Amino acid sequence: MGKTYTRPNSMKDVLTHYCPGCGHGMVHRIICEVIDELDVRETTIAVAPVGCAVLAYDYWNFDTTEAAHGRTPAVATGIKRIHPDKLVFTYQGDGDLAAIGTAETIHAGNRGENISIIFVNNGVYGMTGGQMAPTTILGQITATSPYSRRSEKEGFPLKIMEMMAVLPGVTYLERTMLTSPKEVIKTKKAIKRSFKRQLDKKGFSMVEILSPCPTYWGLSPLESIKRIENEVVATYPVGVIKEDK
Amino acid sequence: MGKKKYKLKIDRERCKGCLFCAEACPLKALSISDDVNGRGLKYVVLSSPEKCTKCGLCVVMCPDCAIEIVEEE
Amino acid sequence: MRRSKIKYLSTGNEACGEGALRAGCRFYAGYPITPQNELTAYMSRRMEEENGTFIQAESELAAINMVFGASVAGARAMTSSSSPGISLKQEGISYIAGAELPAVIVNIMRGGPGLGNIAASQSDYFQATKGGGHGDYRSIVLAPATVQEMFDFTYDAFSLADKYRNPVMILADGMLGQMMEPLAFDDNIKPSGIIPKPWALTGAEGREPLSAKSLRLGSGKNSLERHNEWLQEKYKNIERSEIKTELYKTDDAAKIIVAYGSPGRIGRSCVDTMRDDGDAIGLVRLKTLWPFPYAEIRKLAERGCEFLVVEMSAGQMVEDVRLAVQDDNKVSFYGRMGGGIPEEEVIIKKLKNRG
Numbered sequence: 001m002g003k004t005y006t007r008p009n010s011m012k013d014v015l016t017h018y019c020p021g022c023g024h025g026m027v028h029r030i031i032c033e034v035i036d037e038l039d040v041r042e043t044t045i046a047v048a049p050v051g052c053a054v055l056a057y058d059y060w061n062f063d064t065t066e067a068a069h070g071r072t073p074a075v076a077t078g079i080k081r082i083h084p085d086k087l088v089f090t091y092q093g094d095g096d097l098a099a100i101g102t103a104e105t106i107h108a109g110n111r112g113e114n115i116s117i118i119f120v121n122n123g124v125y126g127m128t129g130g131q132m133a134p135t136t137i138l139g140q141i142t143a144t145s146p147y148s149r150r151s152e153k154e155g156f157p158l159k160i161m162e163m164m165a166v167l168p169g170v171t172y173l174e175r176t177m178l179t180s181p182k183e184v185i186k187t188k189k190a191i192k193r194s195f196k197r198q199l200d201k202k203g204f205s206m207v208e209i210l211s212p213c214p215t216y217w218g219l220s221p222l223e224s225i226k227r228i229e230n231e232v233v234a235t236y237p238v239g240v241i242k243e244d245k
Numbered sequence: 246m247g248k249k250k251y252k253l254k255i256d257r258e259r260c261k262g263c264l265f266c267a268e269a270c271p272l273k274a275l276s277i278s279d280d281v282n283g284r285g286l287k288y289v290v291l292s293s294p295e296k297c298t299k300c301g302l303c304v305v306m307c308p309d310c311a312i313e314i315v316e317e318e
Numbered sequence: 319m320r321r322s323k324i325k326y327l328s329t330g331n332e333a334c335g336e337g338a339l340r341a342g343c344r345f346y347a348g349y350p351i352t353p354q355n356e357l358t359a360y361m362s363r364r365m366e367e368e369n370g371t372f373i374q375a376e377s378e379l380a381a382i383n384m385v386f387g388a389s390v391a392g393a394r395a396m397t398s399s400s401s402p403g404i405s406l407k408q409e410g411i412s413y414i415a416g417a418e419l420p421a422v423i424v425n426i427m428r429g430g431p432g433l434g435n436i437a438a439s440q441s442d443y444f445q446a447t448k449g450g451g452h453g454d455y456r457s458i459v460l461a462p463a464t465v466q467e468m469f470d471f472t473y474d475a476f477s478l479a480d481k482y483r484n485p486v487m488i489l490a491d492g493m494l495g496q497m498m499e500p501l502a503f504d505d506n507i508k509p510s511g512i513i514p515k516p517w518a519l520t521g522a523e524g525r526e527p528l529s530a531k532s533l534r535l536g537s538g539k540n541s542l543e544r545h546n547e548w549l550q551e552k553y554k555n556i557e558r559s560e561i562k563t564e565l566y567k568t569d570d571a572a573k574i575i576v577a578y579g580s581p582g583r584i585g586r587s588c589v590d591t592m593r594d595d596g597d598a599i600g601l602v603r604l605k606t607l608w609p610f611p612y613a614e615i616r617k618l619a620e621r622g623c624e625f626l627v628v629e630m631s632a633g634q635m636v637e638d639v640r641l642a643v644q645d646d647n648k649v650s651f652y653g654r655m656g657g658g659i660p661e662e663e664v665i666i667k668k669l670k671n672r673g
Contacts, residue, residue, distance in 0.1 A: 003251050005301055007310040020261035025308025042523035057529035063519040065390045065530035068413050071383035078387020081371040086521050107376040181269050181305040221263035
């Protein structure tokens with residue numbers, strides 16, 4: 001058995017624009033590894049978000065479309081209804097999924113659309129300069145919460161996965177993080193589980209991945225993953241939130 | 246019985262110097278160089294190649310597909 | 319093949335839906351809003367019969383984006399709404415235009431602005447023809463005036479949308495949507511204008527992967543400027559080929575009513591009444607609002623005609639007529655706002671009073 005490891009075939013041979021230590025690079029790579037392992041590159045159609053990963057179609061070696069901000073699950077719904085046997089997944093950040101796109105997220109889940117949602121949660125709006133996100137934790141300083149996030153003025157961090165869990169159409173939810181090889185491997189397992197469930201027509205699933213944003217957390221990449229372990233995970237605990245048979 | 250030999254290959258142009266690999270390496274075989282690549286970023290080098298067991302934990306952490314494990318020619 | 323003609327009494331809304339289905343539309347997403355609810359309900363029943371997809375979406379926003387998805391996947395897709403809901407769809411329409419996807423959007427107009435009322439209106443002309451959404455784009459806009467045309471124009475809309483990879487809007491009003499008239503078509507009618515869609519996302523089997531986008535951050539030939547230049551070229555092609563107008567008794571007319579949709583019907587009635595009286599009146603009834611028949615109207619203006627533009631609005635299309643005529647003394651306007659219906663007597667009086 002070979003011990004070689006090379007860039008997955010589903011990942012294009014280009015340099016990405018992501019910052020050093022950004023979680024997007026890791027999640028892109030893991031998704032591409034899973035697609036290679038499941039041998040579904042030619043039958044995958046992905047929906048990219050508005051956010052730092054808006055250019056994901058420049059990095060992925062499979063059919064990808066853009067979507068208007070937050071409407072990603074609606075676009076995915078349209079695609080999946082036309083191509084029910086293809087692997088259709090969305091890739092979204094916290095603004096896309098839990099702010100402007102809250103209704104689309106919930107209703108795609110409520111309809112039980114047989115799609116996979118990959119939710120990269122880094123607690124800020126990176127692309128637009130580090131503004132507060134619905135998932136920004138209490139006490140966190142951002143471009144639009146310069147006095148820190150205070151519950152009485154800025155509300156609480158939104159736990160959308162926990163909210164989605166009550167919907168019978170939602171069949172698998174797992175939250176993971178990118179803080180160590182062990183956790184990254186768990187993240188890959190979760191994504192693979194979600195994609196396999198979709199191919200087995202088991203319905204809607206979502207994987208939330210706690211991801212570092214060194215640039216807008218004002219930390220080094222290594223400090224960022226420590227912050228996830230020491231602070232973020234207290235608000236967003238990792239693990240399986242729901243898994244139907 | 247010829248055992249296959251593998252080696253670590255780091256693409257310095259892909260590397261952004263985040264150091265996730267260096268942190269993950271159980272034997273601390275990787276560290277940041279003083280040199281910069283074409284994008285002005287310091288990149289990681291296998292500073293202690295004799296320690297490397299090709300366990301692949303560095304590869305698991307790399308956000309940029311900068312590290313590969315290939316067969317030694 | 320024996321033609322099996324169907325003829326039955328139908329509402330405009332349902333005729334529109336049937337026209338879509340006969341054109342091969344197999345994806346519909348919509349949200350309830352008066353006065354087009356009959357169309358949404360009709361699609362919920364008929365789509366299932368045709369093994370298509372019907373989704374009552376969570377909002378008009380979601381619906382237009384579902385249409386984006388179905389269209390990018392290669393299907394003929396449609397959504398419908400009425401004025402306030404069409405406002406919500408503008409972002410999606412801009413994206414559809416920018417990504418060059420075919421889509422059919424039906425607006426059964428009601429009174430505005432804001433929540434307005436549920437009566438018929440034509441106050442979305444600007445929104446439909448001048449953009450509505452952001453950016454330099456155009457939707458092809460078709461203006462039916464009968465229940466039969468609700469079927470025919472919707473049927474044609476899908477071929478146009480596919481041919482030009484562009485959004486096509488059916489701009490009707492609440493009266494047309496809810497009135498009942500005979501509808502006739504061949505039961506064996508097949509979808510027309512079916513062309514290959516090599517750009518559709520179907521999975522990268524046996525080909526390079528494709529991406530669909532309206533975002534253009536590149537430079538040179540990949541720049542947004544270059545993309546817009548291509549879009550403008552496309553729109554010029556559409557202007558050259560797709561204008562459709564009905565000229566009713568204009569050959570010897572001294573005064574001409576210019577109207578579309580329901581006022582078009584009223585205008586025709588006025589022409590008939592006044593011709594009986596010996597007046598040389600004609601009607602220009604627009605079937606396409608964009609592209610707009612500037613040349614045809616200019617030709618009539620050069621002959622010395624005077625124009626009375628009749629709309630159910632504060633006066634929106636009249637601006638394009640003025641642009642065509644280039645002489646404000648020759649163009650007058652009569653309109654009713656907020657759901658009012660223009661009256662034949664008023665139109666006739668205005669035409670007689672103009673000397």
